[in-house]
Amino acid sequence: MIRYYSLCLIMLLFLSSDGIAQTQDIIGSTTPVEIRETHRIFDIYINRYSPDSAAVAFLSNFDESIDIKIFFGTWCHDSKREIPAFIKTMELVENPKLNIEYIGVSRKKTELEGITDIYDLQYTPTFIIFSAEKEIGRIVEESTESIEQDLVRILKSGDFKDD
Numbered sequence: 001m002i003r004y005y006s007l008c009l010i011m012l013l014f015l016s017s018d019g020i021a022q023t024q025d026i027i028g029s030t031t032p033v034e035i036r037e038t039h040r041i042f043d044i045y046i047n048r049y050s051p052d053s054a055a056v057a058f059l060s061n062f063d064e065s066i067d068i069k070i071f072f073g074t075w076c077h078d079s080k081r082e083i084p085a086f087i088k089t090m091e092l093v094e095n096p097k098l099n100i101e102y103i104g105v106s107r108k109k110t111e112l113e114g115i116t117d118i119y120d121l122q123y124t125p126t127f128i129i130f131s132a133e134k135e136i137g138r139i140v141e142e143s144t145e146s147i148e149q150d151l152v153r154i155l156k157s158g159d160f161k162d163d
Helices: 002-015 032-038 040-048 053-061 077-093 147-156
Strands: 028-030 066-072 098-104 126-131 134-140
Touching: 032 040, 032 077, 040 077, 053 077, 053 147, 066 077, 077 098, 077 147, 126 147, 134 147
Parallel strands: 066 098
Antiparallel strands: 028 098, 066 126, 126 134
């Protein structure tokens, strides 16, 4: 009888190996679509998130060109909280003036191109906001209020305007 149960267990594990295999971490440039499709937990959290409507309205009407580099880990619990909130916000904002680059990093906080060293990445996620190639702010690891409200605060600071 023990032999029968052992054989059944082995067969069950063999037949379901695809179901228990872990998804590879995303390393390098990626898109929200790839994040959603390869790491379903992000998709679940995106669908659950409700961004602040005032922040969405501000970001939708923001008329300066801004670049945002986002370093995150698909393995990182903070990324699993902040990245879905950001993706959902940007889906609602739909502002082409906000140019966003998502960059997945390894557990050692590196990626294939070596740009994590250039930006002195210490924690994930890290959102770096640029205007005219000048860094104007960062949101590191955890937002203060919410990811969208923190982004609005940085953009309202006026640091991006040339005097």
